[in-house]
Amino acid sequence: MENRKVYLNEHTNLLQLEEHMYPLVDVQTPNVFRNLFHYDEIPKIAFNDRIVPHDMPDEIWITDTTFRDGQQSRAPYTTEQIVTIYDYFHRLGGPKGKIRQCEYFLYSKKDRDAVYKCLERGYEFPEVTSWIRASKKDFELVKELGLKETGVLVSCSDYHIFYKLKMTRREAMEHYLSVIRDCLEIGVSPRCHLEDITRSDIYGFVIPFCLELMNLMEEYKIPIKIRACDTMGYGVNFPGAVIPRSIPGIIYGLKNHAGVPSELIEFHGHNDFYKAVNNSTTAWLYGASGVNCSLFGIGERTGNTPLEAMVFEYAQLRGTLDGMDTTAISDLADYYEKEIGYRVPSRTPFVGRNFNVTRAGIHADGLLKNEEIYNIFDTGKFLNRPPLVAVSNTSGLAGIAHWMNSYFKLAEDRQVDKNSILVQRVKDWVDEEYETGRVTVLTDEELTTVIERICAEEGINL
Template identity: 90%
Template sequence: MENRKVYLDDHTNLLQLEEHMYPLVDVKTPNVFRNLFHYDEIPKIAFNDRIVPHCMPDEIWITDTTFRDGQQSRAPYSTEQIVTLYDYFHRLGGPKGKIRQCEFFLYSKKDRDAVYKCMERDYKFPEVTSWIRASKKDFQLVKEIGMKETGILVSCSDYHIFYKLKMTRREAMEHYLSIVRECLETGISPRCHLEDITRSDIYGFVIPFCLELMKLMDEYKIPVKIRACDTMGYGVNYPGAVIPRSIPGIIYGLRVHAGVPSELIEFHGHNDFYKAVSNSSTAWLYGACGVNCSLFGIGERTGNTPLEAMVFEYAQLRGTLDGMDTTVITEMADYYEKEIGYRVPSRTPFVGKNFNVTRAGIHADGLLKNEEIYNVFDTDKFLNRPPLVAISNTSGLAGIAHWINTYFKLPDDKKVDKNSELVNAVKDWVDEQYEEGRVTVLTDDELIAVIDQNCKRLGIDLI
């Protein structure tokens, strides 16, 4: 205790006592936290009430894995689709580059063609980065293409070290460090993917390993990024939860005990327990500058943190969008449906067809009087998606007129009202449906068909 240095923390402006170093704990048998992860029981969330402080970085950002983790769970995108989506990310991120990076595979010619075409755009953001096998040949490929950074898999739980790699912790660390050194020798910045960090021994393996990575960074003067991967979605954001499930505890440990700068810490979440968004926000709050996301959450198993969700989390936490163009999100959803053939589930926040559609009769009445009552924010302004009221037997003429005006985005000079022949014709059809015993709301497709039929009959052009 007497030999430990006292220093002034430049973030809190409080005197701190220098932490002990954390040596590798090389165990003979794997620590798989059976008290938390008993395979024939639901995983447990335990608490020890050790609270770590919030430490929001001066700047935070989003990185994208749509073309890497997102592409592992669906049919591969064409080169043209990748380039189009990359253009969308550039527009969405705005002039400050809040979408900081996109990562790409380099395995196939198609992958590399997409990379070359995206790099030809010469955008500052998103930066084009890669994901490769950890080999000298692939490192050289990254360098030849002209990339500054690449992802490297360094699995960190004993599940992976002992059961998959068949190594000890020391063997795994030495193997990983040799790979990272090879990467640095080529002048490439490694992005170390600490896979399965929420089942790892944080202070027995992760912190000692990251301390060694920081030494390599000092030696080569090349940034070494740490990506904390909640591979199985076990992370929790609850204050006082025990590690390795505690996201606050993991980010604090990386930042304070391993000495990893916030700008080199990135969180990569999965949604197995519906916590990807809250965990990503928590990573920001406790000191990670980057959160890694996939568009619409498309990814392995239950998916990754949805990128569009973190755009709105950013705005809520910072009080500004910092130039991000959120209307692009709607364009991307339309592109997925029309050009890629992927339909986003209808109730998905911000992008689903029905995310801002009010169905309950009493709610619909409130929305028609003042849309703020039942709409999360001005969705027309931020997403080009005005709120809609689903049509049922309680909608009335005003509800039907509102639906037609908003669904077809009619200008003021073409808007219909409750006295319109078209609205009354649709209302007659709706009443007939419920008189015959229908109990469910009417679908968009049904309404469009009836409106189209009556427009032709009445000689009305809504477009």
């Protein structure tokens, strides 16, 4: 103990002891944490009540994997679609580039064409990066395209090292380091995707490996990023949970024991246990600058962390959107539906058709008096999506009036209320529909047809 160096941590202003070295723990048999992950049982969340402190970086941001992980679960996008979506990301990220990067495959001509066209846009953000196989040939392709950074797969759990790669930990580490060195030799910055980190031996493999990566970074003077990939969605954000499932514990270890600076730590979550958003926010809180997301959460199996969710998490944590244009989120949802043929599930927060639609008559009456009562924020301002009330037999005059005002976006001096002859006649029609046995909510198309007919009969101009 007396030989360990004492130094001042400039971030916390506390004196700290220099950490012990963390050598690779090479093992003969894989550690697959059977106490937590018994395949014929539900995975367990265990606690040791070791708490690590919040350590949010001075700056945090979002990176995107819509064109990489997002394309692994759906039909490939066309080149034109990729470029259009990229343009939307540029607008959404705002002048401060809060959508910092987009990553692309490079395997097909279509992929490379998309990269060229996105680069031609000349945007500083999102930066165009790639994801490739760990081979010299692919590294040269990255260099040829003029990209500064690429993702490289470095699976880190014994599940992958022993069962998939058929290697020992030492063999895997030496292989990975040689691959990363190949990347550095041609001047490309590697982003190391630590696949399956939430089932890995954090202090027996991950920390020693990252220490070696930091040594390479010092040698080559080229940044090396660490992407902590919760590939199976096992991560949890509960204080005191044990590693490898603890996201606070993983981020703390990378930052404080492996010496990886916050701006080089990125979290990549999956939603298998409904925790992708919470885990991504937690990664920010405990020291990762970047969270990697996919638009609408589209990705492998249950999907990735939804990009639009983290935009609003950012605003809640920082108290500002920092210039992000959130109306681009609604435009992206419309683009996906109309041009790509993908409709977001209707109750999806922020983007689903019904995310701010209420069906209860008493709620509709509250919305008519003050929409703040039943709407999460000014969705009209931030998403061009004013709150709506679905019209049914429980909507009443207030619900119908509110639907009309919102759907037709009527100016304040032209809005209708309970006493409007138009509203009363629409309600009569609604009542008649349900009296004859209808049980479903009325569609927008049905309502607009009836409203147009009544307006023509009454001489009303909406």
